[in-house]
Amino acid sequence: MTDPITIYQIKVTLREIESPVWRRFQVQSxxxxxxxxxxxxxxMGWTDSHLYAFTRGDLYYGIREDLEYLEAKDARTVRLDEVVHGQGARIAYEYDFGDYWLHTLVLEEILEAExxxxxxxxxxxxxxxxxEDCGGTSGYERLLEALRxxxxxxxxxxWLWAGEDFxxxxxxxxxxNRKLRQTRERVRFTQRQGQYLAYIHHFTQNNGHPPSTADMQRHFNVSRSTVSNTMTAMEMQGSIDRILYQPGTVRVLVPPEELPHLE
Known part of the structure; x- marks a missing residue:
């Protein structure tokens, strides 16, 4: 039986805004x-049109090639639960280094997936x-003043610039939540990775332990290096958890209902 998926309930608040803009959401740890x-x-409702960084203390996390001058850690290889753990833990999120929108994320609860x-x-x-591109907090306040x-x-x-529906x-x-559904589809695993995940899940369910590299080589008729490279990619994107070089430590982190049918 697989362990339950850990869910973080987080409140994100946009800082330095007179009337708070905030969201409460749940996400896999x-x-x-x-x-x-x-x-x-x-x-939040942003459009992913600018650079970003997470900060905690003096550490920066983002897309390294975008943030070389900050010596940032690659956000694609760092899990949320590696930097945020314990109820009340905080991390800052900066978006658009021109307008400089600063958000605070607070871990409110640690739950099991429903x-x-x-x-x-x-x-x-x-x-x-x-x-977007309204000039940061000061520009937004001027925009609101004019609209009111x-x-x-x-x-x-x-009114014309912001849009009549704003x-x-x-x-x-x-x-x-409709946008989040689109985001889930946007970051899903590849078709081949999905087959690996489904195989690991079903093998573990049926045998009481995860498959070995040799098991996966035989099932997919591929080389050892192909299995290793695929497993590394899935670990980096957070689809599996494992201890390298220790057989029997692979754990699928994707909920079973999100896995494809095993071919």
């Missing part, structure tokens, strides 16, 4: 930080995300 970035983009629920999943939130006052000299221009007080949790 095994996700890497780049996947968390994609989740935050969907949860059967049948798809993660990530948004529970609640407040107020709309600011429009029909007599403001920039009212029409700002409502700073609006929040639609169902819309957020």
């Amino acid at each position: 095994y996700k890497n930080l780049h996947e968390l970035h994609l989740t935050l983009q969907a949860v 059967p049948g629920r798809k993660y990530p999943f948004c529970l609640d939130g407040s107020r709309a995300c600011p429009p 006052d029909p007599r403001h000299e920039d009212h029409i221009d700002m 409502d700073p007080e609006a929040f639609d949790v169902d819309r957020v």
Whole structure:
């Protein structure tokens, strides 16, 4: 029997905004930080149009080739539960180094995955995300000032620029969860990786222990190096957990209901 998937309940708040913009969501603890970035983009309402970084203390996590001057760790190879653990733990998330949107993430609860629920999943939130490229917190405050006052000299221009449907007080949790569903599909494992995951899961269920490298070589009719490379890629993206060079330590971290049918 596989261990239950650990779920983090997180509250993310956009800082330095007069009326708080926040979201509460649940996400698998095994996700890497780049996947968390994609989740935050969907949860908050950003469009993933700019660079980002997570910071904790003096450590930076992001796409290394984008952040070489910061000596950042690669967010694609670092799991969420490696840097955030323990109720109340915090991490900062910076998005768009021009407008400099700074968010605080707080780990509120550590839970077990609910059967049948798809993660990530948004529970609640407040107020709309600011429009992209509006000039950061100060630019957003000027935008709101102009929108609130029909007599403001920039009212029409700002209304046209932000879009007639923009409502700073609006929040639609169902819309957020639709975006999260699209994000899940966007970061899914490849077809071949899915077959490996399904095989490992079913082998473990039937035999009480994970398959060996030789088992996978025979099943997929591939070389040892092919199995090794595929397993390494899946570990880096958070699909499996294992202790290198110790047989029988592979654990599938993807919920069984998300696995493809075994061919």
